[in-house]
Amino acid sequence: MMNVNETEALPCEGGCGLYGTRKNNNLCSLCYKHSVLQHSTALRFEPETEQSQCCPPTSSPVAEEEPVRKRRCGICKRKVGMLGFNCRCGHMFCGSHRYPEEHSCPFDYKQSGRLALATQLTMNRADKLQRF
Known part of the structure; x- marks a missing residue:
């Protein structure tokens, strides 16, 4: 009861x-x-x-867990495994979508090439020669 x-x-x-x-x-x-x-x-x-307050912090590094990312193609969602291709836009693609033309990549390759050349090649110009 x-x-x-x-x-x-x-x-x-x-x-x-x-x-x-x-x-x-x-x-x-x-x-x-x-x-x-x-x-x-x-x-x-x-x-x-x-x-x-009572003890100094220990100097042992704390291992941060990274979130597990599935390795799939950004276009066709096929598993790519070890053969995935990372693009400069930040996505991973399979062998058929790895080229920028295939996946409409928003990354500006021309501008990055211009910046790379500008930093690598410095313009060293001599003064003009004066004619008498």
């Missing part, structure tokens, strides 16, 4: 208008999840502040 107090519907103490349960501290399921998340983030951030 169930106790009457356990099944009694109480208004949520969070003030949202729903009904809470005694198991969830008189909170509805939404307010309870929200309070648990706030409590867990508060616990997660407390040790960092204490550690920074």
